[in-house]
Amino acid sequence: MPELPEVETVLRGLAPRLLGRRFVHVVQRRPDLRTRLPRDFVRRVEGRRIDGAERRAKYILLRFDDGNVLVLHLGMSGRLVLLPRLNSPPGPHDHVEFTTDEGAILRFTDPRRFGLIDLVSAADLGDDKRFNGLGPEPLSSAFTPEVLAAALAGRTGPIKTVLIDQRVVAGLGNIYACEALFHAGLSPRRRARTVRGDHAHRLVAAIKDVLSKAIVAGGSSARDYVQASGELGWFQHYWAVYDREGKPCPGCDCRGAVKRIVQGGRSTFYCTKRQR
Numbered sequence: 001m002p003e004l005p006e007v008e009t010v011l012r013g014l015a016p017r018l019l020g021r022r023f024v025h026v027v028q029r030r031p032d033l034r035t036r037l038p039r040d041f042v043r044r045v046e047g048r049r050i051d052g053a054e055r056r057a058k059y060i061l062l063r064f065d066d067g068n069v070l071v072l073h074l075g076m077s078g079r080l081v082l083l084p085r086l087n088s089p090p091g092p093h094d095h096v097e098f099t100t101d102e103g104a105i106l107r108f109t110d111p112r113r114f115g116l117i118d119l120v121s122a123a124d125l126g127d128d129k130r131f132n133g134l135g136p137e138p139l140s141s142a143f144t145p146e147v148l149a150a151a152l153a154g155r156t157g158p159i160k161t162v163l164i165d166q167r168v169v170a171g172l173g174n175i176y177a178c179e180a181l182f183h184a185g186l187s188p189r190r191r192a193r194t195v196r197g198d199h200a201h202r203l204v205a206a207i208k209d210v211l212s213k214a215i216v217a218g219g220s221s222a223r224d225y226v227q228a229s230g231e232l233g234w235f236q237h238y239w240a241v242y243d244r245e246g247k248p249c250p251g252c253d254c255r256g257a258v259k260r261i262v263q264g265g266r267s268t269f270y271c272t273k274r275q276r
């Protein structure tokens with residue numbers, strides 16, 4: 001499932017090619033993905049100029065010249081690829097295509113259809129339930145050890161499960177929560193409220209570091225994810241613990257102590273020796 005680094009990588013690939021361009025032609029091949037696409041979607045998007053492109057949590061937001069915002073989410077298996085021109089006929093999972101006035105094609109592909117495409121007025125964005133409860137962006141200066149410790153105070157669940165709650169910090173998911181806890185030396189089973197002081201400093205530093213390095217690597221391509229260019233990300237080769245059950249972790253002599261447990265229905269991987 002694409003997390004913050006993957007969505008950020010896609011955005012950085014798209015923004016230079018889309019800003020200031022218009023979508024002159026839109027093809028919608030099905031009425032819905034995770035939810036129905038908005039009424040009159042094609043008519044409302046055709047002819048619009050893209051004046052802004054940004055990421056919030058795991059959403060990509062394209063701001064149009066008419067005050068509407070195109071909200072995109074890749075869900076579990078979504079891909080947003082920018083083709084310089086139409087070079088292949090659509091496959092069965094190529095659900096929506098946007099052609100720019102340059103002739104480039106932005107193609108939304110999603111085999112499992114947990115992705116989302118919506119159109120929201122910019123004025124309503126602040127009240128949108130998908131955005132108004134989100135925690136701070138982890139790479140922003142607003143995400144500090146004090147802010148994290150305050151969000152974790154009183155939370156008795158395991159830190160790993162609490163950390164992927166988007167109200168605590170936005171955009172962090174299963175993979176990068178596991179990796180950040182490893183680099184911070186903290187057990188995913190530790191009660192969230194005990195992460196404060198030095199622990200919170202280490203965890204915030206580890207989250208920022210692992211996300212930044214993953215963005216540089218173009219994200220992690222575990223299954224479906226590709227960059228906007230269609231290229232794979234390669235951060236999966238740097239995973240210390242995620243999906244490495246029974247293997248040695250880098251950074252200690254545990255010789256295969258990486259363990260997989262299930263927390264909140266999701267797999268957690270950690271080094272039982274190094275993480276306390």
Ligand SMILES: [Zn+2]
Nearest residue numbers: 249252254271
């Ligand atoms: Zn280890």
